[in-house]
Amino acid sequence: MPRITYIEHDGTRHDVEATAGQSLMQTAIDNLIPGILGDCGGVCSCATCHVYVNQAWDDALPPMSESEEFLLEGVPDRQPENSRLSCQLTVDESMDGMEVRLPEEQY
Ligand code: FES
Numbered sequence: 250m251p252r253i254t255y256i257e258h259d260g261t262r263h264d265v266e267a268t269a270g271q272s273l274m275q276t277a278i279d280n281l282i283p284g285i286l287g288d289c290g291g292v293c294s295c296a297t298c299h300v301y302v303n304q305a306w307d308d309a310l311p312p313m314s315e316s317e318e319f320l321l322e323g324v325p326d327r328q329p330e331n332s333r334l335s336c337q338l339t340v341d342e343s344m345d346g347m348e349v350r351l352p353e354e355q356y
Pocket of ligand 1: 274286287288289290291292293294295296297298320334335336337
């Protein structure tokens with residue numbers, strides 16, 4: 250099982266075992282990670298699953314869709330180089346060890 254570390258804005262770390270095939274958003278929700286809301290259930294329409302993915306993992310991520318790009322334009326504290334919507338990122342074994350930082354707020 251790939252291990253993912255979610256890091257809250259204050260630096261609090263949460264190491265979880267993820268399930269391949271599940272999204273990073275759903276993994277966070279299932280593990281009660283504070284700071285990821287996932288209001289739309291993962292259909293890329295709310296942007297409350299915003300995260301920052303360490304750029305070392307760029308090769309493990311799919312390209313951004315137009316709808317993800319559009320939604321990210323409206324999030325607070327977007328970082329052009331590593332903001333992503335975690336519902337659009339599906340866990341696989343290549344993500345083992347990935348660090349995902351959470352923004353200060355989702356609205
Ligand atoms: S959960 Fe709504 S956009 Fe990701």
